Amino acid sequence: MAEEEDDPTFDEEFDDSGNGAEAGHGKRKRLFSKELRCMMYGFGDDQNPYTESVDILEDLVIEFITEMTHKAMSIGRQGRVQVEDIVFLIRKDPRKFARVKDLLTMNEELKRARKAFDEANYGS
């Protein structure tokens, strides 16, 4: 019968998607599970957060990065992602803007300090 022919394909679908009911990116390997767990604890969650919550958060973060990358590619120099584009996109959000500014400033300072340290060593 027609129903019986449909059933095996139906079963196959359910067997393949073993990653639960999350539609979309369920088949990709989890990239940030360990780091996200530590992060959630740091932000106020329990010491052992639920795996499903970590998965949801990972999907959200990957979607966020994807969106930002696409937006950055469409402004400034087309097809490339540059820091200025990211800073421009983030300008309306005070927290993220301040964070990016601090990170980049700190990176510059550390680079300068490392360079000075190496030159001092080179002399002695």
Place this chain on the structure above:
Amino acid sequence: MADPARMKPPASTAPEPKPEESEENEVGNKGPTGSEASAESTSQQTVKDDEKSEHAKEATTGEDEEEGTSGLNAPANKKLKVDPEKKKEKKQKVDEDEIQKMQVLVSSFSEEQLNRYEMYRRSAFPKAAIKRLIQSITGTSVSQNVVIAMSGISKVFAGEIVEEALDVCEKWGDTPPLQPKHMREAVRRLKSRDQIPNTKYKRTFFH
């Protein structure tokens, strides 16, 4: 990759600090320890700045506005020379106050609070994975600064969601650990505040 739960002794971080790790490693030093390079102490200061930099910036912008309105009497050239120096001094003083307050606060943490604070500072996304992800989307290579910026704002983004989810959890009378329903409600709320970027569906005004 380093396990963020393990605390490294201060001496071992001196020779080759990476930008993100050295920032997070400062948690172990409650006050300035005898570190060799002076850069370490400046990075400690900037690290403490970083913590409450928003509040510091808000405070200084408040003060800047006052200065601007009162400075209309003096000649324009002289005012321009004096103002940036005054602003810088005030900003440094505000930063130093912030650093002091942070030190007092951190020194009075309980053990559990210290653990959580350490996780908060040390946790970060792995740069290699972020770089791979961005490069798989663009198809071209990206600079290191882009990876640093992107992982930084991703962490802030994750924090916003977790904080909103904790609000939802408390409002609904539940306890942590957070459940997927809290996360989804948090996302719904942030979306209505336009804090989650979405280029898939165009917004229509009237339906």
